[in-house]
Amino acid sequence: MQQIGPRLDPAPSRWSYRMQRLMLTPLYRNLLRVGLPFVIAFGSVTIYMSDDMRREAVVTGITDLRDQFQSRPEFMVSLMAIDGASTSVAEDIREILQLDFPVSSFDLDLEAILTAIRELPAVADARVRVRSGGILQVDVTERVPAVLWRTAQGLEVLDADGMITGPATSREEYATLPLIAGEGADKHVTEALDLVRAAGPLGARMRGLVRMGERRWDVVLDRDQRILLPEDAPVQALERVIALGQVHEMLERDLAVVDMRLAARPTIRMNAAAVEQWHELQATNAGIAGR
Amino acid sequence: MIELYHSQRAMRNMRRAAMQRGVVAILDVGSSKIACLVLRFDGADRGTETEGIGPMAGQAGFRVIGAATTRSRGVRFGEIHAMQETERAIRTAVQAAQKMANIRVDHVIACFSGGDPRSYGLAGAIDLEGHVVTEQDVSRVLSACDVPDYGDGREVLHAQPVNFALDHRSGLGDPRGQMGMRLATDMHMLTVDGIAIQNLAHCVKRCDLELAGVASSSYVSGISALVEDEQELGAACIDMGGGTTGISIFMKKHMIFADSVRMGGDHVTGDISMGLGVPASTAERIKTFYGGVVATGMDDREMIEIGGDTGDWEHDRRTVSRAELIGIMRPRVEEILEEVRARLDAAGFDHLPSQQIVLTGGGSQIPGLDGLASRILGHQVRLGRPLRVHGLPQSVTGPGFASAVGLCLFAAHPQDEWWDFEIPVDRYPARSLKRAVKWFKDNW
Numbered sequence: 001m002q003q004i005g006p007r008l009d010p011a012p013s014r015w016s017y018r019m020q021r022l023m024l025t026p027l028y029r030n031l032l033r034v035g036l037p038f039v040i041a042f043g044s045v046t047i048y049m050s051d052d053m054r055r056e057a058v059v060t061g062i063t064d065l066r067d068q069f070q071s072r073p074e075f076m077v078s079l080m081a082i083d084g085a086s087t088s089v090a091e092d093i094r095e096i097l098q099l100d101f102p103v104s105s106f107d108l109d110l111e112a113i114l115t116a117i118r119e120l121p122a123v124a125d126a127r128v129r130v131r132s133g134g135i136l137q138v139d140v141t142e143r144v145p146a147v148l149w150r151t152a153q154g155l156e157v158l159d160a161d162g163m164i165t166g167p168a169t170s171r172e173e174y175a176t177l178p179l180i181a182g183e184g185a186d187k188h189v190t191e192a193l194d195l196v197r198a199a200g201p202l203g204a205r206m207r208g209l210v211r212m213g214e215r216r217w218d219v220v221l222d223r224d225q226r227i228l229l230p231e232d233a234p235v236q237a238l239e240r241v242i243a244l245g246q247v248h249e250m251l252e253r254d255l256a257v258v259d260m261r262l263a264a265r266p267t268i269r270m271n272a273a274a275v276e277q278w279h280e281l282q283a284t285n286a287g288i289a290g291r
Numbered sequence: 292m293i294e295l296y297h298s299q300r301a302m303r304n305m306r307r308a309a310m311q312r313g314v315v316a317i318l319d320v321g322s323s324k325i326a327c328l329v330l331r332f333d334g335a336d337r338g339t340e341t342e343g344i345g346p347m348a349g350q351a352g353f354r355v356i357g358a359a360t361t362r363s364r365g366v367r368f369g370e371i372h373a374m375q376e377t378e379r380a381i382r383t384a385v386q387a388a389q390k391m392a393n394i395r396v397d398h399v400i401a402c403f404s405g406g407d408p409r410s411y412g413l414a415g416a417i418d419l420e421g422h423v424v425t426e427q428d429v430s431r432v433l434s435a436c437d438v439p440d441y442g443d444g445r446e447v448l449h450a451q452p453v454n455f456a457l458d459h460r461s462g463l464g465d466p467r468g469q470m471g472m473r474l475a476t477d478m479h480m481l482t483v484d485g486i487a488i489q490n491l492a493h494c495v496k497r498c499d500l501e502l503a504g505v506a507s508s509s510y511v512s513g514i515s516a517l518v519e520d521e522q523e524l525g526a527a528c529i530d531m532g533g534g535t536t537g538i539s540i541f542m543k544k545h546m547i548f549a550d551s552v553r554m555g556g557d558h559v560t561g562d563i564s565m566g567l568g569v570p571a572s573t574a575e576r577i578k579t580f581y582g583g584v585v586a587t588g589m590d591d592r593e594m595i596e597i598g599g600d601t602g603d604w605e606h607d608r609r610t611v612s613r614a615e616l617i618g619i620m621r622p623r624v625e626e627i628l629e630e631v632r633a634r635l636d637a638a639g640f641d642h643l644p645s646q647q648i649v650l651t652g653g654g655s656q657i658p659g660l661d662g663l664a665s666r667i668l669g670h671q672v673r674l675g676r677p678l679r680v681h682g683l684p685q686s687v688t689g690p691g692f693a694s695a696v697g698l699c700l701f702a703a704h705p706q707d708e709w710w711d712f713e714i715p716v717d718r719y720p721a722r723s724l725k726r727a728v729k730w731f732k733d734n735w
Binding site for chain 2: 009010011012014017018020021024025026
């Protein structure tokens, strides 16, 4: 059949031809592919954010979303469980942490909590974690009281390392613990404990240990007797005194001081009454009966 | 002639720039179709091509990445006849080729067959200043050629030195560095109508493209259709196109003669259209489907529906036997070939040592043409197809694309032309001084 209209022209128009050539230019193509989307995205965000109200709305929206997520029941911590601590220490821990439950686990600063608990004097070590079920689990290892330290301020309880675990109101409260005194005594608790162990045979006669001049120990017995121990090897010196005491009943006699500071020359000081009696005896016996 | 020298040099620089960018378009503006190929030059990876066939005729180093063909409009006898129409057709072809290549092309090398090409053989000789031939001597001898008066309004399309002779030794390809006293050269010059070139340049410019070179289509189809030994020993390439039939004679790998007959396949179609009373499009279809030049008894019985759309039953049911069709086509084809024979005789083709004739172009696809051509032109006639080049689509490998493919080879490896050599020193200062004086005169 004959065609009625004019034949379709296959040639591109001048402008479509130029357009196609433009689109085939590498620079222009890259500009369209990368530059234009970037400009559109950047421009639209900038225009939207240029208004203060909108920006605020966006920020509060984000904050709300975060809060909503963090305060979900899965993340809430409702109570604190403290294991391995005595009642007073547990109370102390609760007091210093000041947590008002329930609190989100995102708001808990476990590091800070751990540091705060460790800084308590009665706590040797602690571990803190959030257990399933919304429980803040605190495992505490307490310091064990080893000795009682009497200072000018009062009585302190020390553990075996010499750390103060807490004050003591009276001697009776810690009747079983040995007593030490003197300045710097807390730094040599281990030695003191060794001496106490060595002084076992003295039994109830021993009153305590006194650190003299921050360098050596005195063992204080009842009846105002003292055993002066040397700086070096005080335990052996004490054992020697105890051995002498058992053999010659030396400590039952009317002595004031047993001086062991010079190991080669142990010395005793007698009380005034004993000295008088000694002189009397010397006078009557004329030095014969004593032999 | 110096202006042409400059314009041709400018085109050479443009071509070099295109090679540097790596992409150039090939435009074959023919009377029946316009073909556009996009070439990508990749000289670097010459060694990596492992397709089994090595580089042929040195065309490795480029690759066809886009090809498009469109029906030509506004071109007659290989010359642009209606600018707007041709421009649109060029735009169609270039756009499609660019789309296939997916790359923008800015430089185009074009060829056309019209413009009444005329061939001149030039000779020149100089006495050497020294004993050794230098590049300056070569340009001097080239400019010493006595240029014939080729007429007003004509432009030199090719000016190729084909032979150098030093004293009594002739047949030198490259005389530089050789010792002698007297240097002589033979140059082949091809001129075409200047208007035709200007029209083509204008059309290309209107398509936002830069013209990086112009070639004669008969020359470039000879490059692609003739094989190496034919180019060396002497052969003629007959490019039977739509509007013109191009003739080029090659010898020692140089074109030594080119001409064109302003008759082609469109005239055969016109004869069929007139003889059978059918529209040109129907005639073209009948020609391509049933055409031939040698009738046999079988052809009397083979009836062809030639149709029509008048509504008259008798008229629309016309048939014609194939013998009749051949009877219409053969005289015109014979006429074309006789004309070609006359041109070849005028060029002295019978004096060449080898007289191989290669038929190519879309018109060479007529069945039986080789038999007819051998009776008119001589015994050594064969049908030629263009060389294979890398990346050429199957649809562009037919003989109709011989000139397009040849133009690819021409673009990749152009022959030395007269303007590729430096301007001789003795001419240069006088010329520029004269120009300076002229400039002063014009402006004050």
